Amino acid sequence: MNSAQGGLEPRLMDLVQGEIDGANTALESAELRDLIVRDPQAGRALEEFAALARGLGGLADVPPPAEL
Amino acid sequence: METDDAELARACRDGDQKACEALFERHQRRIYNVALRVARNREDARDIAQNVFTKVFANLGSYDPRFKFTAWIARIALNESLNFVEARRPQEPVDERWPSTERDPGAVAGAGELRRVLEAALMTLSMDYRLVVILRHFMELTYTEMASILDIPEKTVKSRLFTARQMLRETLTRQGVQA
Numbered sequence: 001m002n003s004a005q006g007g008l009e010p011r012l013m014d015l016v017q018g019e020i021d022g023a024n025t026a027l028e029s030a031e032l033r034d035l036i037v038r039d040p041q042a043g044r045a046l047e048e049f050a051a052l053a054r055g056l057g058g059l060a061d062v063p064p065p066a067e068l
Numbered sequence: 069m070e071t072d073d074a075e076l077a078r079a080c081r082d083g084d085q086k087a088c089e090a091l092f093e094r095h096q097r098r099i100y101n102v103a104l105r106v107a108r109n110r111e112d113a114r115d116i117a118q119n120v121f122t123k124v125f126a127n128l129g130s131y132d133p134r135f136k137f138t139a140w141i142a143r144i145a146l147n148e149s150l151n152f153v154e155a156r157r158p159q160e161p162v163d164e165r166w167p168s169t170e171r172d173p174g175a176v177a178g179a180g181e182l183r184r185v186l187e188a189a190l191m192t193l194s195m196d197y198r199l200v201v202i203l204r205h206f207m208e209l210t211y212t213e214m215a216s217i218l219d220i221p222e223k224t225v226k227s228r229l230f231t232a233r234q235m236l237r238e239t240l241t242r243q244g245v246q247a
Contacts, residue, residue, distance in 0.1 A: 017230050021204065023211060051247035052237055055186050056205035064100035065114050 016046050020053045073137030081128040092121055095138075098206055099145045105202050106149035107156075108191065116152050120145045139213040142203060146217060167191065182245050189239040197232040200225055 015032040018024040024032065036043040071079075071090070079087035096117065103116035123144050131140050167187045190198060203214045211229075215222040240247055 013230060017226070017233070021211070021229075048237065048247055049233060052186075052233060052240070053205060055182055055247050056190070056201060056236075057208075058183065059105075059187055059190065060098055060101040060206040062097075062101055062104060064096055064117060065110070068096055068100060068114055068117055 012042055012045065016042075016049050019046060020050050074131075074133035077128055077131050077133065077137055080125070081131075088125060091124075091137075095141055096121070099141065102142070102145045102202055102206055103149045103152075105190065105198060105206075106146070106195075107153055112152060112156070116145075116149050119152075120148050123148065136209075136213065138207055139209055139217065142207045142209060142213075143217045146199065146203070182240075182247065185240060185243050185245045186236065186247075189236050192239070193232055193235060197228055197235070200229045201232050201236075204229055 012032075012035060015024065015028055015035065018028055019032055032042070032046070036046065071087075073091065073094070076087045076091045076094075080091055099120050100113055100117045103120070104110060104113035107113050107116060120141070124141055127144075131137065167184075190201060193201065199218065200214060203209045203217065209217070211222045211225050214225045214229075218225065237247070
């Protein structure tokens, strides 16, 4: 699943990012699930980026000042 | 059932004070957080957020309820934030007080290691990359909505977002923090 550059294959990256952004079609989600079944690294990539996305979303909770 | 934004916006425009307050309450935290990550200063973020809501309430008549209210207010917030930073630039250097737990103890109260590292990493991204992260993860906008607000092609939005996440992921890995 690794590319020559040591990163994830572009297609897997597209599918993972699309999945966490809710942008994948049903077909693309199925393709990703299939990749995950065949390669555990794909599943780890999805978990990692999903966790990153949750972490980023959590940063938006700094309370505004009362005088706003 | 919670009243949707479009309904609140219509009621607010028609003079319903409670609807205006509900809109403000619903969106103030996200708008403040957007401004904070663009301006990197809490006082400026407060001023920006105040300006945003002044404009929102003054311009509700131009809001088209066929589109998501969040996308409409995000556009205003982004423009206001960027204009504020641009206007500040000649007079003073960019204030980097945010994030700083040293000078602002409790600013990120309860923050764990992941949060601290992720916050710092986000602020190291150049503005182009930071903006897509903010719009996606703080405002929960779609690629199409982000492309419209930033006036760039959708594929550029995706590319920037993917690259930004890769950079953040690498920073976390370098610092031994797991997302």
